[in-house]
Amino acid sequence: MSPNQPNGGAAAEKIVPTFCHGCGSYRPTCAVLCHVRDGRFVRVEGAPAAFNAGVRGNTALCAKGLTGPQFVYAADRLQHPMKRVGAKGEGKFQRITWDEALDTIAEKLLESKEKYGPESYAVLSPEFWPVLGSLGRRFLNVHGSPNYLHSAICATPRMAAARVTTGYISMAPDDWMKTRLIVNWGGNVENSGVNQGAPRAMLNALANGAAMVDIRPMLDPMGAKADVWLPVRPGTDCALALAFLNVIIEERLYDAAFVAEWCHGFDKLAEHVAARTPEWAAPITGLPAERIRETARLMGTTRPMFVRMGNGIGDQAGDGTATVSAVCLISAITGNLDVPGGQFAGGGFGGSAPVSWLDEMLPAGMVERLVAPEAPVWYQTPDRWESGPTSAYYKALMSILTEKPYPIRVLNASCSNPLSATRNPRRVAEALTKLDFMFAMDIFKSPHLDYADIVLPACTSYEQGDYFGVRPTPDGLRVAPYNQVVEPLGEARSDWRFYLDLAVRCGYGEHFWQGDMDAFMGEMLAKHGVTVADLRENPGGMFVRPPAPAGAPAAAPGPSQPEYRKYAKLFKDLPHGKVQCYNEYIGGRPDCTGTGVLPYLPEYQGPPEGLAETPALAADYPLILSDVHAYRLAQHSYHHDVAYLRELQPYPWLRMNPATAARYGIADGDWVRVESPHGWSRFVAEYFPGISPEVLMTKRGWWQSCAELGLPGYGTGDGGSEVNNLYNSDERHFDTFFSQMPKQTLVRIAKWEEA
Amino acid sequence: MPDTFAFSHDSQRCIKCFTCEIACKQWREIPPGTFRLRRVYEVAGGEFPAVTRTFHSEACRHCPDPPCAAACAPGAITRDEKDGIVRVDAARCDGCRACLPACPYGVPQFGPGGVLQLCDLCADRLAEGKRPMCSDSCPTSALRWTGPAQGD
Numbered sequence: 001m002s003p004n005q006p007n008g009g010a011a012a013e014k015i016v017p018t019f020c021h022g023c024g025s026y027r028p029t030c031a032v033l034c035h036v037r038d039g040r041f042v043r044v045e046g047a048p049a050a051f052n053a054g055v056r057g058n059t060a061l062c063a064k065g066l067t068g069p070q071f072v073y074a075a076d077r078l079q080h081p082m083k084r085v086g087a088k089g090e091g092k093f094q095r096i097t098w099d100e101a102l103d104t105i106a107e108k109l110l111e112s113k114e115k116y117g118p119e120s121y122a123v124l125s126p127e128f129w130p131v132l133g134s135l136g137r138r139f140l141n142v143h144g145s146p147n148y149l150h151s152a153i154c155a156t157p158r159m160a161a162a163r164v165t166t167g168y169i170s171m172a173p174d175d176w177m178k179t180r181l182i183v184n185w186g187g188n189v190e191n192s193g194v195n196q197g198a199p200r201a202m203l204n205a206l207a208n209g210a211a212m213v214d215i216r217p218m219l220d221p222m223g224a225k226a227d228v229w230l231p232v233r234p235g236t237d238c239a240l241a242l243a244f245l246n247v248i249i250e251e252r253l254y255d256a257a258f259v260a261e262w263c264h265g266f267d268k269l270a271e272h273v274a275a276r277t278p279e280w281a282a283p284i285t286g287l288p289a290e291r292i293r294e295t296a297r298l299m300g301t302t303r304p305m306f307v308r309m310g311n312g313i314g315d316q317a318g319d320g321t322a323t324v325s326a327v328c329l330i331s332a333i334t335g336n337l338d339v340p341g342g343q344f345a346g347g348g349f350g351g352s353a354p355v356s357w358l359d360e361m362l363p364a365g366m367v368e369r370l371v372a373p374e375a376p377v378w379y380q381t382p383d384r385w386e387s388g389p390t391s392a393y394y395k396a397l398m399s400i401l402t403e404k405p406y407p408i409r410v411l412n413a414s415c416s417n418p419l420s421a422t423r424n425p426r427r428v429a430e431a432l433t434k435l436d437f438m439f440a441m442d443i444f445k446s447p448h449l450d451y452a453d454i455v456l457p458a459c460t461s462y463e464q465g466d467y468f469g470v471r472p473t474p475d476g477l478r479v480a481p482y483n484q485v486v487e488p489l490g491e492a493r494s495d496w497r498f499y500l501d502l503a504v505r506c507g508y509g510e511h512f513w514q515g516d517m518d519a520f521m522g523e524m525l526a527k528h529g530v531t532v533a534d535l536r537e538n539p540g541g542m543f544v545r546p547p548a549p550a551g552a553p554a555a556a557p558g559p560s561q562p563e564y565r566k567y568a569k570l571f572k573d574l575p576h577g578k579v580q581c582y583n584e585y586i587g588g589r590p591d592c593t594g595t596g597v598l599p600y601l602p603e604y605q606g607p608p609e610g611l612a613e614t615p616a617l618a619a620d621y622p623l624i625l626s627d628v629h630a631y632r633l634a635q636h637s638y639h640h641d642v643a644y645l646r647e648l649q650p651y652p653w654l655r656m657n658p659a660t661a662a663r664y665g666i667a668d669g670d671w672v673r674v675e676s677p678h679g680w681s682r683f684v685a686e687y688f689p690g691i692s693p694e695v696l697m698t699k700r701g702w703w704q705s706c707a708e709l710g711l712p713g714y715g716t717g718d719g720g721s722e723v724n725n726l727y728n729s730d731e732r733h734f735d736t737f738f739s740q741m742p743k744q745t746l747v748r749i750a751k752w753e754e755a
Numbered sequence: 756m757p758d759t760f761a762f763s764h765d766s767q768r769c770i771k772c773f774t775c776e777i778a779c780k781q782w783r784e785i786p787p788g789t790f791r792l793r794r795v796y797e798v799a800g801g802e803f804p805a806v807t808r809t810f811h812s813e814a815c816r817h818c819p820d821p822p823c824a825a826a827c828a829p830g831a832i833t834r835d836e837k838d839g840i841v842r843v844d845a846a847r848c849d850g851c852r853a854c855l856p857a858c859p860y861g862v863p864q865f866g867p868g869g870v871l872q873l874c875d876l877c878a879d880r881l882a883e884g885k886r887p888m889c890s891d892s893c894p895t896s897a898l899r900w901t902g903p904a905q906g907d
Contacts, residue, residue: 043781046892053894059886060894063773066781190770195894203768203895221770224808231804632772643787644777657803689799690806709788 013037016485017047017540019469021071021461022064024635025415025443025495026130026482028469029196030065031541034462034485041462041486044068046195050480050541051473053197062194063632067642068462072486074641075707076445078457079490088433091450098491098501101439101454106505108437108453109143112410118144119369120409120436122396125150126416127636128386130467134354134524135499135512136412137387141358142508146366147408149397150374150390151421153629157738158314160375161324163384164585166332167570169324170343172198173306174562176205178341181302185215185327186237186312190222192630198308211302213295215240216312217626218655218697219690228295231692233286234626235607235744237313241326242604243281244296246273248334253300255335262567263333264575265582265600272601284604284612286692300334304341307331311629318733319605320740325583326602332579338565345570346562354524357388358511371408372396374739376592392592392739394422395731400431409436414495415458417446420637420701423741424729425716426679441498444638447703447716459492466496466517468535470528473543479530480541496520591736598737607744608728609677611694614746621676621746623660624695627723637701643708650711652702652721654683657693661685666751673752676726676745679718682752696747698723760839760876760902762814762890768897769810771795778892779814782877790864792874793889812898814889815862815874817841826857831871840878843871876902 014036019028031050035043044066046052046059053060081101086092112120123140125132125148132148140148150156162169173179182205189198199222206212206225214223215230215237223229232240248254249270259266278289278296285292299305307327314324336342359382367380372395374380380389397418400407411432418432419425432438432451440449441456449455461467462485471478500520503512513519518532525531529544571577575584587600606613611624630636633645640646654672666672668687673680674696683698691697702721705713714721727745734741772795779785779793793814800807817834821841824832831847832854834840850869855861866872877887881902885891890900 042784045782045888059891060896061774061778061892062894063777066774066777066892069781070787190772194770194772194774199770199772200895203770207767219806219808221772221808221810224806224810225767229804644780647787648773648776659803689801689803690808692803 013042016483017480018483018485019461019480020061020065021068022062022635023193024127024129025458025461026467028467028480028482029193030061031469031480032061032065032068034068036485039486041069041072051471051478053195053200054473055200056474060195063645064635064639065195067639067644070642070644070708071639072460072462072489074444076641076704077489077492078442078445078455079492080457081491082455084453084455088451089429093455098493101456102501102505104454105439105502108410109506112436113143116406116409118363119147119366119371119406121145121412122147122149122371122391122408122410123412124393124414124416124418126414126421127154129415130354131495131499133387134357135496137357138355138511139499139503139508141362141388142503142511143506144361144363144366146362146370146389147391147396148388149393152374152392152394152734152739152741153315154311155315156386157320157735157740158309158324160379160384160738161314161321162328164574164583165325165580166328166337167572167574168345169309169328170306170345172201172344173304173341174344174346175341176201176210177208179205179210179304179306180341181298181305182206182210182212183215183299183305183307184212184222184226185307185309186314187308187310188220188312188628188630189308189310190220191628191632192311194632211298213298217691217695218688224690228298230287230291230295231695233284233610233624233692233695235317235610235742236285237317238319238323238326238602239276239281239284239604239606240287240292241323241330242273242276242602243278243292244299244330245269245326245333246276247278247293247296248300248330249273251297251300253297254333258335259333262571262578263581264578264584265580266333269329269581269601276604284606286611286694299330303334303336304339305331305334305336306342315740316629316743317740318608318735318742319603320735321737322599322602322605329579329581329602333581337579338567338570340564344562345566353387355520359388361511362388371399371406372739373592373594375737376590376598377594378589393418394424394729394741395734395739397422397428397431398731400434401427407434411435411438413438413440413448413452415442417448417637417701417703419448419716420703420722420724423724423727424678425722425725427729429717441495443492444641444704456498457490457492458495458498459488462486463488463492464494464497466494466521468521468525476543476545477528478541478543479525479528479535481535481539483539586737592739593736596736607742608730608733609746610744611746617677618746621748622694623747623749624744625674625676625698625723625726625747626695626744627698627700631699634699634701637703640702640704640713641706643706646706646709646711650709651684652682652714653686653698655686655688655691655697657691658687658689660693660696661687664749664751666749671752673750674726674747675749676747678728678745679725681721681723681725682719683721696749700724760817760900762816762887763899763901764812765897765899766809766811768895769812770895770897771797771810772894774892774894775812775889775898778888779874782888790866790872792864792872812889813860813862815841816860817876822857822859823854823863826853828853840876841873842875843873845870
């Protein structure tokens, strides 16, 4: 068909409803209608009946979601189980059967358990992934290992810092139309979950007259609409937060009544931040003192205020816990907690598990045996964890090399590329090489698979029907299945199937429904009052009312008003039942390394290398480098093989101010050698006026090639294009509460020309 | 139908997410690396830190009196008086690109053989009572379609 002719084949297309894969495997956020022609997935549109983003009739999707077909048919898909036949890292594999692959993995798991104990097995966690959050955790417990290796990135460190300070973290106000000031602090809303509602809600609030402060190093699209843009130097947000507290307290802009009734240790906090003036913060943050003061006044006097903390702060800084705590304290003392339009506490922590994790099967003492506790062991109790105990991803990988306190021996490295997902890919490669056994199930040929003993092909969400999505809507609870759009490519299988099969081979079948997928699905569905048969009969989804708890009275009809200012309940787990301005929840207690104690007050630490922090080093490395956590044309380090997305960002970009580029004789589009004290990588200069001349920003993960456009992938070591190759990975710079790793360093740059 | 349909784009609601651009491409199955019928772009101004960025999404506006048609010597571009859609007759287009400078919005794009390619408002969707794919896909409702298939 000519591309410019109307598609005549519509009538011949089969339309299959399912969920989008754009934000990851089995993350049923946006429902889609997939069009299949001649057995091939050809195009996709939003499903209007599904209340996507909570909006009735919504047909919107996002750039990633609309590339579903190209994602499925990308040339770098894994299609068959393989075993390694060359040296580790060499990339030589031989095709084997699923049976051989599963038998080998089960045998190695049991052998290692027998020889070294169950904790010798660890699993890498990608972004939150229902497979690992249900079957994967259950498998760990049944096997007996606590070692779920969580990234120390993303929401959990932020949630923990908020939990110990104000008892909860607010992801949205109860009603954006009531918010008068939005502070978007490191929130990457144009780049992450674009169709999940936040951009739409924030734009509606702005149209409704709300003011907005955007605090990010780059003038991103939402920042371009803000009243105030504070281009903070990467990694210095904590200093900015302390200076805001200084002004708000010094100028008595806080809510004195709330502070008197609900804040513990306010005087100690006031004393602590007395010297943290805007003048103190200015040379650290790169922001003019007056600008900091004016913004603090705006935040102190505009109510209700909603501060949206994103991945840009708190989870990738060595003082991330202090940063989030300080920001939570700003919201608290200004009286913005749990008020209409403010930091609303509507939900609780964590979700309910799709199926039991069987925590009781984890042998006693195993939390203490975590190879590298992500948070202090004392903090890792069932009431606080998301799915169970966690070790920190990077630190746990390093245990393989240091053998302290013991080495991980068998690693499940599925759907997460550790050469790009964490720091120091060279050391990570050494660690993977030293493992006794590594297996990985992935959709794509990630470079870390070269170190695996067994590689398994995972199918995309469009090739299986083993899960479902649940969404509360005005019409009831919508429960809808994943439906198989097309047959799996090659021998690709669903991750759910894999876990059930592996468990049976390990002799754990009695805890895994004897491998019966429908029985497993049935257990997950039961709490919604739905059966597998119901689901299969309603491929386009069904609306059910959630079953009322036993003995509960029937809900009153009509809209209900949320309850506000539930402080006694919200602060009930905090010492004295109050906000921890002086933190007795964590202060004086052991840190996550087990070698020190945690502080009582939020203190600025800053990046391990910075213009203000390490001036001597800055003489040789005069520019700051950091990277965005998410980008709208990729999902973490995946999706660069998708042609429609790759053509919009063909090369590993490095955003730089044109003035900086001119200083180094770098033209827009030139390759640039970027060297930090820890390594060198190369990127392509992209002129961008909305960034400080002293800062460079890129994104991680450029390992995928795009065969359709003839564009290569780039390596993760020196001379490649991986930003994680450039950061300081000395664990002494990591956050001592939740193991957050800094992602800011100093670099020098020069135009790079191929030798 | 003439004069009863239009795309409207609100820059204030646009976050440059590229959804509309890709929505169009994938619905029309346009080969990657070739041309775009809709394109997202920005106009930036000022110097750090006083920088402005404004975002736009542009496709054929199906002008009532299309200047591209007036500039097309072979007469390949015509506006259908019945439905108001500006179309290209691929057989007549000689690839001379005279339409490009004639268009005030810089829209014309050229496909295989240098033939002009234009948005057809997703004729297949309109026929089914749906809206064009680009506006239907916009996550922030920055790009809107008003027309007979509007539906709301």
